[in-house]
Amino acid sequence: MARRFAEITFTPSVVAAQTLYGSRTSNQRFEVIEEDGDPLGEAEARFIEARDGFYQATVNEEGWPYVQFRGGPAGFLKVLDAKTIGYADFRGNIQYLSVGNMNANDRVSLILMDYANRRRLKIWARARIVHTQQNPELLAQLEVPDYKARVERAVVLTVEAADWNCPQHITPRFTMAEIEAIAASQDPPERI
Ligand SMILES: Cc1cc2nc3c(=O)[nH]c(=O)nc-3n(C[C@H](O)[C@H](O)[C@H](O)COP(=O)(O)O)c2cc1C
Known part of the structure; x- marks a missing residue:
């Protein structure tokens, strides 16, 4: 892309x-x-569906950019097809900055980080808000089972471009789950 x-x-x-x-x-x-x-190939799709969060930039009527974090269980950002991704937007601090911005200007930019493997993907997309009554099947598809959050809407992103960044300056960081997986794969220390 x-x-x-x-x-x-x-x-x-x-x-x-x-x-x-x-x-x-x-x-x-x-x-x-x-x-x-197609903007999204298999590598991009696998990477997107493994993420447990991403940074999303929107733009308001005054031209101010606004970056906010969206998080959830790994896979909550779903690949719907080779040019469409979507997520269930959870209830937050009820300021609705990102949603409001998207209604004024549908352009968004995402950065998806894999700190452990020092990889990142940049995405440019057009955003569309979808409420349950408009498309209950889509909301059901994006819902995250057993996750404690109230879904307020779906955000559907039509991807216009995606591009990988180099690993430079990414400090490796690990989630608890990644640390536990590494620890479980290590041989226990020998007893003397
Ligand atoms: C009760 C509650 C209070 C929150 N307070 C803040 C806050 O003061 N500042 C902030 O940046 N996020 C806060 N958050 C997190 C935001 O709601 C969340 O990041 C949300 O996605 C923000 O979306 P928006 O910035 O696009 O409106 C809070 C969340 C909850 C549930």
Whole structure:
């Protein structure tokens, strides 16, 4: 998805910055990469469905970006097809900043982190809010069984581009579940 990613992000001011700092030529290769259409392949789908959280940026009417964390059990962000992902939006502090922003401007940007393996995926998408009465089947599909949260709506994201970032500067971090899995796989220390 490097070409679509470049189409979205390489705005005139970004191109000017690339020119100023001498990276314009190396970045131009992204603009001519052959693409096969679907933004999400198998690697992206597996990565997305293994996440237990992500950072989501929205934009308000004034042009201010707003980043908020969305979390849940691993797999709560679901791949619906090769260009659509979605999640059940839980009740929170009832300020509705992200939802309100999405209603004004459907553009969102996500960063999905895998700290343990030092990987991250960036996603650009168009957001659509869906309430239970509009599509109960979709809400049922996105619901997270046995998780203590009240689902208020579904957020469906039509992915326009996805791009992997390099591992540079990601400090490895591990969840309790990952630490327990590592500990369980270690041989116990020998008794003297
Ligand atoms: C009772 C309650 C209080 C919360 N208070 C805050 C808060 O003061 N600041 C904050 O950033 N998040 C708070 N949260 C978490 C947010 O509600 C949650 O991150 C939510 O997704 C925010 O969505 P929004 O920023 O898109 O409106 C609270 C959650 C609950 C359930």
